[in-house]
Amino acid sequence: MSLATDTNDLLVVSGLSREFGGVHAVVDASFVVPPARITGLIGPNGAGKSTVLSMIAGAIRPSSGSITFAGSKVDQLPPYRLARLGVIRTFQIAGVFDRLTALENLLVGQSMRGESLRGALLGKRYWNAEQAMAVDRGRDLLARFDLTDKENEYAGSLSGGQKRLLEIARALMANPKLLLLDEPMAGVTPSLVHRIEEYLSALARDGLTMLLVEHSLPVVERLCDRVVVMAQGSTISTGTMAELRSRREVLDAYLIG
């Protein structure tokens, strides 16, 4: 496949590989993520999509290859550094902080001055104003995702769908530049799938860049105008869903595995 990259691309993944004790999970994966759009990443089970996502987020170090985000090489950075640069991910199994309330979960998404030891010891007067603003912002986000009445509920007691929404809301709280979504529709009722789709397309219209790993091809077709296909650890094709449907290698990958 061609590696013609545009300098405007927010994320450039090039020749990325990762092996786990002799198993080649990802082999020479290369693709780009242009800004202010949702790029889809699809492929059969075990194609290495989640591993690629984890490598972009810094949770797994690549064996070789490079990841460039906003013009700088980031493939050796730990997850927290990437998050601070604006690369925020959601997890395949919705990740929430169980014993924090829904609102507190959102507050964790924002970095604050009272998070350092010095800031904490300086006391409430030092950090309260900033936290109060974050609380207001968090409430706005809860309202946007219809979670206002769950504000003081422990996140661990929310339903699967509500956890999913909370996770997306918390990701937004962190002011992401690139949002990595790992199967956000997994285990979610069809009506909620529709709502999440609406949220995501609204975010794309607002200029947020997203990389979406998703199994449901109709969802990908509706949300993504550009889709990367992976099979057996490699990126094999890129294009719109309509284009991909007619490509032999994509059909082979899905039918033969």
Added chain:
Amino acid sequence: MSLAWQFYITTVLIYVGIDIIACWALNLQFGVAGVLNFAFIVFQAAGAYTAAVLTLGPATKGGYQQYVGGASWPFPLPVLAAAVVGALLALLIGVFSLRRLRSDYQAIVMLVVSLAATLLATNKVGLVNGPNGLSNVPKPLSTVVGMSPYGIQYQWLFVGLTAATCLIVYWFVHRVTSAPLGRTLRAMRDNEELAAAMGKNVSWLRLLVFMLGGAIAAVSGAILVILITAWSPSSWLFPETFSYFAAVIIGGSGNNLGALLGAILVPVGFLEIARFVPFGSAGFVGAVQWIAVGLLLLIFLWFWPRGVVPERRRRFPASAATVTVASGGIRGGLRRSVRIPAPRAAKAGHDGGGAVAD
């Protein structure tokens, strides 16, 4: 009240204070941040040894006790030095054992550290006088205030000093747990991978609470050695750590008030009550104490896993729009934060905009 009772009560009160301080340290590590420190007692021991050698004076060659680093520092310097040593020891142990290990493996490493530390202190005789330990540690301040260190007035003074230390430590842990830092630590406890994905430097945070808890535990040890004037490897065998864990879990982990209650209930209350068991042979009471602590822990983990005083749910006031005026405010710095009520601020009665929490 008879003198004997006064001595008993003051001694118990000082023990209460020491155990409360230790439980706050363990609660910060385990209850708030989820770091399983099974070497907790080592930090208390390190504090005790530090305070002891820094009050004993230099060791005399061929004397009955051999140790390193002897000095005669005035109170409260040995206690402060104990805190520093506790933090440094935590840094040393934390750097190699906290970084790349999963929490259950970390816990095992800590247990090994605890056993190794006991062996080291016992067998390297020149370090802290081996199995005999240190004794005749002078009681501080008695010459300054002109009291006999064995009189009841001095005991009450000591109660006051312990209470003051408790207040300082409470101020410290409360500031940490009620600030955004406390929330970040609880987030790390709930899901470390996720906390990292939200931009939290979990390696550093773990090390930080390990050092803070180590310093506070060392302070509790310093006060303990001043009380009992002696310290040996048998005072800090690894099961002592589990007595503190039981206290924090039974009291309510993640809650400073719960840890306080746990300290009163388990290490002090429970062990003191068992002292009055009027029957049994030598060693019987001690054995019953450990069985009882174990049973109580099991009962709580089964029926009330969140303890007597569970962690509090953090709620935020209806609207929290608070603006901080630049320091050196016009009104003489009486109150530097001014609340600007937002339209939704119908419900009054909350103080400031922070979490209403411990």
